[in-house]
Amino acid sequence: MAPGSLRLPLPGARTGTAAARARRRRRLRVLAFLSPWLAGFGLFFAYPLAATVYFSFTRYDLFSLEFTGLDNYAYLLHDREAWTAMRNTLWLVAVLVPLRVLFGLGVAQLLTRIRRGGNLLRAVLYLPYLIPPVSATVAFVFLLNPGTGPFPALAERLGFTLPDFFNDAAWAKPGLTLLALWAVGDVMIIMLAALLNVPASLYEAAAIDGAGAWSRFRHITLPSISPVLAFSAVTGVIEALQYFTQPMVAGKVASGRADLPGTQYAPGYPDGSTLTFPQWLYDQGFRQFNMGYACVLALVMFATAMLFTLVLLRRFRAFSGEEAR
Amino acid sequence: MTRGGRARRALQWVAVHAVAVALAVMFLAPPAFMLLTAVMSDRQALSGDLWPDGWHLANFADVFSGDMVRWTVNSTVYAALSTVFMLVSSVPVAYALARFRFRGRNAAFVVVIAAMMLPPQVTMVPLYIVWARLGLTGTLWPLIIPQLFGDAFSIFLLRQFLVTIPREYADAARVDGCGELRTMLRVVLPMAKPALAAVALFQFFYCWNDYFRPLVYADPDHWTLAIGVATFRAAHHVEWNLTMAATLLTILPVLVVFMLAQRVFIQGVTLTGVKG
Numbered sequence: 001m002a003p004g005s006l007r008l009p010l011p012g013a014r015t016g017t018a019a020a021r022a023r024r025r026r027r028l029r030v031l032a033f034l035s036p037w038l039a040g041f042g043l044f045f046a047y048p049l050a051a052t053v054y055f056s057f058t059r060y061d062l063f064s065l066e067f068t069g070l071d072n073y074a075y076l077l078h079d080r081e082a083w084t085a086m087r088n089t090l091w092l093v094a095v096l097v098p099l100r101v102l103f104g105l106g107v108a109q110l111l112t113r114i115r116r117g118g119n120l121l122r123a124v125l126y127l128p129y130l131i132p133p134v135s136a137t138v139a140f141v142f143l144l145n146p147g148t149g150p151f152p153a154l155a156e157r158l159g160f161t162l163p164d165f166f167n168d169a170a171w172a173k174p175g176l177t178l179l180a181l182w183a184v185g186d187v188m189i190i191m192l193a194a195l196l197n198v199p200a201s202l203y204e205a206a207a208i209d210g211a212g213a214w215s216r217f218r219h220i221t222l223p224s225i226s227p228v229l230a231f232s233a234v235t236g237v238i239e240a241l242q243y244f245t246q247p248m249v250a251g252k253v254a255s256g257r258a259d260l261p262g263t264q265y266a267p268g269y270p271d272g273s274t275l276t277f278p279q280w281l282y283d284q285g286f287r288q289f290n291m292g293y294a295c296v297l298a299l300v301m302f303a304t305a306m307l308f309t310l311v312l313l314r315r316f317r318a319f320s321g322e323e324a325r
Numbered sequence: 326m327t328r329g330g331r332a333r334r335a336l337q338w339v340a341v342h343a344v345a346v347a348l349a350v351m352f353l354a355p356p357a358f359m360l361l362t363a364v365m366s367d368r369q370a371l372s373g374d375l376w377p378d379g380w381h382l383a384n385f386a387d388v389f390s391g392d393m394v395r396w397t398v399n400s401t402v403y404a405a406l407s408t409v410f411m412l413v414s415s416v417p418v419a420y421a422l423a424r425f426r427f428r429g430r431n432a433a434f435v436v437v438i439a440a441m442m443l444p445p446q447v448t449m450v451p452l453y454i455v456w457a458r459l460g461l462t463g464t465l466w467p468l469i470i471p472q473l474f475g476d477a478f479s480i481f482l483l484r485q486f487l488v489t490i491p492r493e494y495a496d497a498a499r500v501d502g503c504g505e506l507r508t509m510l511r512v513v514l515p516m517a518k519p520a521l522a523a524v525a526l527f528q529f530f531y532c533w534n535d536y537f538r539p540l541v542y543a544d545p546d547h548w549t550l551a552i553g554v555a556t557f558r559a560a561h562h563v564e565w566n567l568t569m570a571a572t573l574l575t576i577l578p579v580l581v582v583f584m585l586a587q588r589v590f591i592q593g594v595t596l597t598g599v600k601g
Contacts, residue, residue: 007575026427029505033421034433036414040474044448045440051451062457093448107348113341124349126591127356130579132534134551135572140453142565150358153373182352193595244445245536256558278446279538285450286541294450302447309442 056295072296084272085280087171092276093308094241096177097236101229104187105151111188112195122192129185137249140179141166145254166254169273176246176274187232194228195221230312239306241301244282247274275300360560363570372567384570395546396553402534403465403539403549410472411479412521418475418485419483420509421429424495434484440477453541459480463544468491468535474526479524482593486520523593530579567571 057075059066072251076082111122128234130137146152146166152162165175202220211219222229251269267283268275277297362370363384365377422434423543456467479600490513514521543549555573557568583590 013379026425030425030427032466033417033425033505036473037437037475040414041436041440042472044452044471045436045443045475048451049443053446053455055450057565060454062454103576110341110345110348113390114345117345121345121349121378124588125352126350129532131356132554132582134536134555135575136355137574138554139355140570141364141440142568143355143358148373148565149352149373149375150375153375164472170347177413182355189591189595204406238442238444242446243412246549247353249508249536252555253558278444279450281446282541284451298444298447299445305442306442 008284017089033112038102052295052298056299060289060291068292073291074291076296076300081268081272081275082277084268085275085277087245087274088247088268088273089277091173091239092176092240093249095173096180096242097209097233099177100184100187100236101232101274103181103225104232105191105229107188108185108191108195111192111273122188122208124186128183131183133183133245134249136179136183137246138183140175141253143251144175161171166250167270172250172254176250177188179250187236188234190228191215194225197226209217237312238305240298241305241308242278243276244278247276248279248282250274262296290300359569359573362566363573365566367564367566370564370569376496381566384566385574388567388571388574392548392553393550393574396548396550399465399543399547400533400549400551402537403468404529405470407472408525408528410469411476412525414473414475415479415483415513415524416521417509419480419487420513422480422484423487424492429493436482437477439485441481456542462542463547465543465547465549466530467542468538476528479528482524483517484526485521486517492517500580519589519592522586522589523572526582526590527593529582533579 005309019322057067057069059068059071084198085154085240104224107125111125111164114121131139143149143151144161144162146164155162163171165178196219200222203216206220248267251267252265255265255269257265268277278301281294281297284290284297358375359376361375364380364382365374366379366381422430422437442557452467453462456462461467494516495508496513498512499505503511535549536553536555539547539549540554545551554568554571557571558565
C-alpha cells in the first residue's frame with residue numbers, strides 16, 4: 001500500500017472544526033499503529049526488491065561495482081549449474097509436492113476412521129514435523145547410511161538391500177523425499193481439520209442415494225476441501241522453490257564436509273543431484289560474492305514463485321467454482 | 326444390518342487399524358534408532374548394530390565439551406529476541422488491519438500476503454550489502470533487528486484471529502473512556518491470548534530451526550545450534566553416537582514447549598490452512 005492512500009492531511013489544510021480535528025486524529029492513529037510495518041515495508045521489501053533489479057545489471061563483489069547491462073542474464077543461459085539446480089527444483093515441485101499433499105490427505109482420511117487411540121496416533125504422526133530440519137536431515141543421512149546405519153542393517157537381516165540413498169546421485173532426491181514424507185505433520189493437521197469440517201449430512205444424503213465410497217469422496221469430500229488442497233499445493237510449491245536446508249545439510253553430512261574453516265565444499269553432493277536453486281544463489285552471492293549474478297538468480301526465483309502461485313490459484317478456482325485461497 | 330455387511334465392516338476395521346499401526350511404527354522408528362545409537366559406544370555406533378551393548382549416557386555430557394553451549398546460547402538469544410520484537414511490532418499492525426476502517430486497508434492486506442509469499446532469497450543480496458556497510462555481518466543482529474518492523478506471516482495470522490472478536494467489546498471500552506491503545510492492550514489482546522501464543526511459538530520455532538539466514542550472516546562465534554549440528558559430524562570424525570546425542574538435544578526444548586502448548590500450536594497450524 002502506498003502511504004499516500006491514507007489521505008494524509010495537507011500541510012495548509014488546518015481546519016478548526018471539531019469534526020475535522022477528530023478525523024485528523026483518527027488518521028494519525030491509523031498511521032501510528034501501522035508505522036512499524038510501513039517502515040519495514042520500505043526498508044525490507046520495496047527497497048531491496050528494487051535494488052535486486054538494479055544489481056542484476058551490475059558486477060558487484062562488495063568492493064567494486066561495474067555496470068554490465070545484460071551480461072549476467074546472458075551468463076545464466078550458459079551456467080550449467082544453474083540449469084542443474086533448475087531441473088532439481090522442478091523435480092521437487094513435480095514429485096515431492098504432490099506426494100506430500102496426497103500422503104497428508106491419505107493419513108488424515110485414515111485418522112477420521114479411528115476412534116480409540118486416534119489422538120495418540122495423531123501425536124505420533126505429527127512428532128517428526130516438530131524436529132528441527134537440520135537434526136532430522138543429519139539423522140536420516142546416518143540412519144540410511146549403508147554399513148553403519150540401522151535401516152540398511154535391518155533390511156539386510158530381512159534379506160534385501162537398501163539403496164545408498166545420500167551417496168548415489170540416482171537416490172539422493174528420493175532420500176530427501178522420504179524425509180519430507182516423514183515430516184508431513186503440518187499438511188496432515190490442515191487436511192484433518194478440513195475433512196472434519198465437511199458436514200456429515202452431505203455424506204448421509206449421498207449414502208441414501210446409494211453413492212459408493214469413491215463416489216462420495218469424488219463428489220463430496222474433494223469439492224469441500226478444495227480450498228485447503230489449493231492452499232497446501234501453493235504453499236508446498238513455494239516451499240519447494242525455497243528448498244535449501246535439507247539438501248544442503250544432506251550433501252554436507254553425507255560427503256563429510258561442512259562449514260568448518262578451511263574446508264572446500266561443492267554444493268549438490270553427490271554429482272549435483274541435490275543442488276537446488278537457492279543453494280546455487282547462496283553459493284554465488286555469499287560464498288563467491290558474485291552479488292550481481294545472485295540477483296539474477298533471485299529474480300528467476302521470484303518470477304517462478306509468482307507464476308506457480310497464479311497458475312495454481314486459477315486452476316483451483318475453476319475446479320471448486322468459488323474463490324479459493 | 327446384514328451379516329455380509331457386518332463382516333465387511335469388521336474387515337475394514339482391521340485393515341484401517343493395521344495400516345495405522347504400521348504407520349506409527351514407521352514414524353517412530355527413526356527417533357527410536359537415534360536414541361539407541363546415542364547411547365552406544367564410539368565403536369559400536371559404526372558397526373550397524375541395532376541394540377546398544379551398554380547404556381553410555383555419558384555421551385550426552387560429552388556433547389557439551391565442545392561449542393554446543395555457545396551455540397545453544399546464540400540460538401536462544403536469536404529466537405527469544407526475535408519473538409519479543411515481532412510481537413511488539415506486529416500486534417498493532419494486525420490490530421489496525423483487523424479493526425480500523427481506512428482507505429487502502431484491503432490493499433495493505435494484499436501486500437502483507439504478497440510479502441509472505443515472497444521467497445526471502447529475493448531480497449537477500451541488497452540487504453546483505455546494507456548490513457555489511459553497517460558492519461553488522463558476522464553477528465545475528467541482521468536477523469533480529471528486522472523483527473522490529475513487523476513480520477508478514479504473524480500479522481496475517483493475528484489479523485485472521487482478531488477479526489473474529491466481536492466489535493461490541495471494543496465499543497463498550499470506548500464508551501467507558503478507554504483510548505484505542507488501552508482498548509487494544511486491556512480488552513482485545515487478553516481475548517486473543519491463544520493467537521498471540523501461537524504466533525510467538527511459530528516465531529520461536531522458526532528462528533530455532535532457521536539454518537539459511539544464520540549461515541549467510543553469522544561467523545563461527547555466532548553460529549546457532551542449527552549450523553553447529555550440521556557441522557558436528559565433520560568436527561567429531563564420524564562419532565555417530567555423539568552426533569545423534571547432539572541432534573536429540575536440539576529436539577528436546579521444542580518437544581517440551583510443544584507438550585506444554587500442544588492445543589495452541591495445532592490451532593495455529595489449522596488456522597493458517599483453513600481460514601487462509
